[in-house]
Amino acid sequence: MPRFMGFVRMEEGIGVPPQSLFDAMDVFIGERAANGSFLDGGGLFGTEDAVNFVVRRGEITRVDGPYAEGKEVVGGWSLMEYASLEEAVADQQLFAELHAKHWPEVTVVSTLRQVSEGPDAPGD
Numbered sequence: 398m399p400r401f402m403g404f405v406r407m408e409e410g411i412g413v414p415p416q417s418l419f420d421a422m423d424v425f426i427g428e429r430a431a432n433g434s435f436l437d438g439g440g441l442f443g444t445e446d447a448v449n450f451v452v453r454r455g456e457i458t459r460v461d462g463p464y465a466e467g468k469e470v471v472g473g474w475s476l477m478e479y480a481s482l483e484e485a486v487a488d489q490q491l492f493a494e495l496h497a498k499h500w501p502e503v504t505v506v507s508t509l510r511q512v513s514e515g516p517d518a519p520g521d
Contacts, residue, residue: 400512418499438475
């Protein structure tokens, strides 16, 4: 079955999500863990302790956070498995709807990407 990565991006420093979102996420993730579609995931701390290694023209530069130029940061991730792309997309939309309902005052980008199992394109 195809695996997918989900990412949640948002503006850094917007505060802690409301408890109702945490509660709804517990139910949402619990249901998907029980049916086997949620494999792993979690939230991420801010970029204050993040470390990037930038490779440019064969040279490596270390850049430590926080990043003044960063407008959006990845705040959470998940690894999921679904029978089809359509099923994964539908579930990711439900996930986004949780954020719209429980934290409507912020802008959240919920991204879904299929995990590559080799050189073939998705669905091959």
